[in-house]
Amino acid sequence: xxxxxxxxxxxxxxxxxxxxxxxxxxxxxxxxxxxxxxxxxxxxxxxxxxxxxxxxxxxxxxxxxxxxxxxxxxxxxxxxxxxxxxxxxxxxxxxxxxxxxxxxxxxxxxxxxxxxxxxxxxxxxxxxxxxxxxxxxxxxxxxxxxxxxxxxxxxxxxxxxxxxxxxxxxxxxxxxxxxxxxxxxxxxxxxxxxxxxxxxxxxxxxxxxxxxxxxxxxxxxxxxxxxxxxxxxxxxxxxxxxxxxxxxxxxxxxxxxxxxxxxxxxxxxxxxxxxxxxxxxxxxxxxxxxxxxxxxxxxxxxxxxxxxxxxxxxxxxxxxxxxxxxxxxxxxxxxxxxxxxxxxxxxxxxxxxxxxxxxxxxxxxxxxxxxxxxxxxxxxxxxxxxxxxxxxxxxxxxxxxxxxxxxxxxxxxxxxxxxxxxxxxxxxxxxxxxxxxxxxxxxxxxxxxxxxxxxxxxxxxxxxxxxxxxxxxxxxxxxxxxxxxxxxxxxxxxxxxxxxxxxxxxxxxxxxxxxxxxxxxxxxxxxxxxxxxxxxxxxxxxxxxxxxxxxxxxxxxxxxxxxxxxxxxxxxxxxxxxxxxxxxxxxxxxxxxxxxxxxxxxxxxxxxxxxxxxxxxxxxxxxxxxxxxxxxxxxxxxxxxxxxxxxxxxxxxxxxxxxxxxxxx
RNA sequence: GCUGCUGUAGCUCAGUGGUAGAGCACUUCCUUGGUAAGGAAGAGGUCACGGGUUCAAGUCCCGUCAGCAGCUCCA
Numbered sequence: 001x002x003x004x005x006x007x008x009x010x011x012x013x014x015x016x017x018x019x020x021x022x023x024x025x026x027x028x029x030x031x032x033x034x035x036x037x038x039x040x041x042x043x044x045x046x047x048x049x050x051x052x053x054x055x056x057x058x059x060x061x062x063x064x065x066x067x068x069x070x071x072x073x074x075x076x077x078x079x080x081x082x083x084x085x086x087x088x089x090x091x092x093x094x095x096x097x098x099x100x101x102x103x104x105x106x107x108x109x110x111x112x113x114x115x116x117x118x119x120x121x122x123x124x125x126x127x128x129x130x131x132x133x134x135x136x137x138x139x140x141x142x143x144x145x146x147x148x149x150x151x152x153x154x155x156x157x158x159x160x161x162x163x164x165x166x167x168x169x170x171x172x173x174x175x176x177x178x179x180x181x182x183x184x185x186x187x188x189x190x191x192x193x194x195x196x197x198x199x200x201x202x203x204x205x206x207x208x209x210x211x212x213x214x215x216x217x218x219x220x221x222x223x224x225x226x227x228x229x230x231x232x233x234x235x236x237x238x239x240x241x242x243x244x245x246x247x248x249x250x251x252x253x254x255x256x257x258x259x260x261x262x263x264x265x266x267x268x269x270x271x272x273x274x275x276x277x278x279x280x281x282x283x284x285x286x287x288x289x290x291x292x293x294x295x296x297x298x299x300x301x302x303x304x305x306x307x308x309x310x311x312x313x314x315x316x317x318x319x320x321x322x323x324x325x326x327x328x329x330x331x332x333x334x335x336x337x338x339x340x341x342x343x344x345x346x347x348x349x350x351x352x353x354x355x356x357x358x359x360x361x362x363x364x365x366x367x368x369x370x371x372x373x374x375x376x377x378x379x380x381x382x383x384x385x386x387x388x389x390x391x392x393x394x395x396x397x398x399x400x401x402x403x404x405x406x407x408x409x410x411x412x413x414x415x416x417x418x419x420x421x422x423x424x425x426x427x428x429x430x431x432x433x434x435x436x437x438x439x440x441x442x443x444x445x446x447x448x449x450x451x452x453x454x455x456x457x458x459x460x461x462x463x464x465x466x467x468x469x470x471x472x473x474x475x476x477x478x479x480x481x482x483x484x485x486x487x488x489x490x491x492x493x494x495x496x497x498x499x500x501x502x503x504x505x506x507x508x509x510x511x512x513x514x515x516x517x518x519x520x521x522x523x524x525x526x527x528x529x530x531x532x533x534x535x536x537x538x539x540x541x542x543x544x545x546x547x548x549x550x551x552x553x554x555x556x557x558x559x560x561x562x563x564x565x566x567x568x569x570x571x572x573x574x575x576x577x578x579x580x581x582x583x584x585x586x587x588x589x590x591x592x593x594x595x596x597x598x599x600x601x602x603x604x605x606x607x608x609x610x611x612x613x614x615x616x617x618x619x620x621x622x623x624x625x626x627x628x629x630x631x632x633x634x635x636x637x638x639x640x641x642x643x644x645x646x647x648x649x650x651x652x653x654x655x656x657x658x659x660x661x662x663x664x665x
Numbered sequence: 666g667c668u669g670c671u672g673u674a675g676c677u678c679a680g681u682g683g684u685a686g687a688g689c690a691c692u693u694c695c696u697u698g699g700u701a702a703g704g705a706a707g708a709g710g711u712c713a714c715g716g717g718u719u720c721a722a723g724u725c726c727c728g729u730c731a732g733c734a735g736c737u738c739c740a
Contacts, residue, residue: 221668605701614700
């Protein structure tokens with residue numbers, strides 16, 4: 001258990017409000033935040049605007065457990081506690097306790113920051129010898145000893161010079177640096193228990209011999225002050241609770257979360273795979289997931305077609321020059337795959353679809369009469385991702401964006417944005433995602449006139465209002481080329497993922513010198529709207545698997561119905577029902593193999609098939625079927641025709657839930 | 666890319682430097698069963714890959730690839 005992960009496998013890497021550094025294109029992969037000041041308690045930092053790694057901030061608002069019942073934290077938030085101090089205080093104190101134990105076991109260790117975080121704590125440190133996971137048990141033991149021996153926690157105030165001298169004498173180089181991060185007007189305090197004294201603002205629990213329960217969970221590397229150019233320290237993650245029950249509930253919850261991991265479900269249900277032979281970050285969709293994707297695509301295209309979108313298709317490979325003009329080569333060349341030389345001309349695999357759509361636009365003169373143009377493409381793009389970040393279907397090197405570009409006049413912008421937002425709502429609602437929308441405004445470094453920004457922001461706001469979407473403000477979080485709205489969806493476990501994004505772009509039209517002829521006969525510059533709704537099919541479906549825990553709604557399920565004849569002589573009837581359903585396009589698994597019925601039922605359950613139809617002598621004679629919906633052990637007998645009606649309704653309505661079948665009816 | 670860990674049958678995992686293992690899945694036979702694993706037998710392996718140490722390597726060492734957790738990054 002000591003190696004249990006500190007948090008669910010698909011953690012929270014993508015969810016925080018993004019800030020685009022540059023672009024001229026749409027990035028469906030949400031971004032992590034740039035470093036911002038943070039109030040999380042750090043030894044020597046505390047609420048003092050110290051830079052600390054992003055993880056602790058993200059965790060504080062995104063860790064799934066914060067959204068879901070998990071022990072004592074659930075009802076009233078992380079700081080609710082039945083103990084004498086808030087949980088965050090306890091955890092901060094336990095991180096000190098851990099540091100003191102490490103110091104005693106590994107003399108010469110240099111310490112960095114060690115704050116409490118949403119569901120526990122960590123401490124960063126540089127040890128003479130690298131720690132291994134098996135060392136955690138030993139450290140826990142030492143922690144218990146120290147807590148008993150020197151329980152009293154004491155706060156002392158030192159002058160800045162005294163603090164630095166003290167820490168320098170101990171060769172605590174990171175701590176010395178930490179002193180300088182504390183604003184001039186703040187006092188310097190140390191918190192100590194026994195021999196151990198740590199630069200820290202506090203607060204802490206009064207005594208370490210109170211009853212509490214903790215566990216060290218995992219080891220990781222973390223750059224000092226979150227900067228990859230600085231040394232990498234070792235980080236120990238742990239958690240603590242006032243009661244044993246709460247700790248156990250938390251650990252059980254971490255285990256339970258693993259069961260919804262899309263990688264596990266993907267293997268169990270034969271949905272997708274990745275292969276070392278093909279390279280990391282390339283997803284292979286198996287037939288069972290292929291049908292899910294196809295259903296989503298069909299739905300997606302329908303919703304686009306009725307809103308005036310037109311399909312376009314663009315090549316996967318283009319001359320490098322194209323990406324030089326767009327600016328991506330210059331700004332993001334390191335994320336593009338290496339050039340291919342074809343007859344001495346460098347070509348590139350496309351990292352995004354917009355330059356291709358622009359070429360179509362540019363192919364002939366455009367009139368205001370044509371605008372707005374709404375072009376959509378399920379465009380597969382390839383981006384190099386560092387080996388350490390590739391993750392299941394959620395962070396990959398090749399993925400299909402549900403990409404669209406709208407070319408419009410400044411006057412049309414507001415309506416176009418409203419239309420996109422309405423579409424976002426329609427599509428995300430269809431999957432049962434609720435979302436939070438963020439309006440990202442002009443960053444410090446930006447191009448474009450102030451009034452165009454104002455108009456675009458106004459358009460985004462009015463569009464949101466029209467679509468009934470509340471916006472949270474992400475001040476200064478826009479792309480340099482224009483403002484945007486990002487949508488983050490929550491999966492069933494409360495984890496937030498950015499999927500949709502709507503971006504106004506004043507940059508690419510300039511770079512490619514796009515024009516249309518206006519009513520006055522003059523050439524004018526169109527505005528481009530980049531938008532993705534699902535983001536990437538890979539990520540969307542990966543999140544979707546977790547959202548449903550592998551239990552797809554009827555319209556999406558790989559197998560919608562399993563027909564199970566009780567005996568072999570009922571197989572003809574089973575095959576007849578199967579054929580009738582398949583004729584209507586339903587996906588049916590006719591389980592007429594001679595294995596035992598219970599075994600086939602078990603198998604259908606493992607695949608999370610929405611309905612089992614169990615048919616025997618009685619059913620064959622009466623033209624009925626015994627319907628057993630997923631997740632129940634009940635069965636309802638009904639005429640097959642009635643089941644067929646039910647299935648048609650479920651499919652047509654794209655219902656997210658299976659109906660309650662009352663045995664009475 | 667960085668820190669730590671991991672890689673043995675389709676899956677989940679045992680395996681002390683000395684002949685490659687289990688459960689489930691799979692195949693065959695038996696079982697004709699009314700709602701969460703019927704019985705028996707069989708097949709399945711270059712122990713991720715490449716070097717090295719050793720009389721002997723799944724086991725120890727180095728490298729590569731891939732995966733896990735985290736950090737950094739993500740047009």
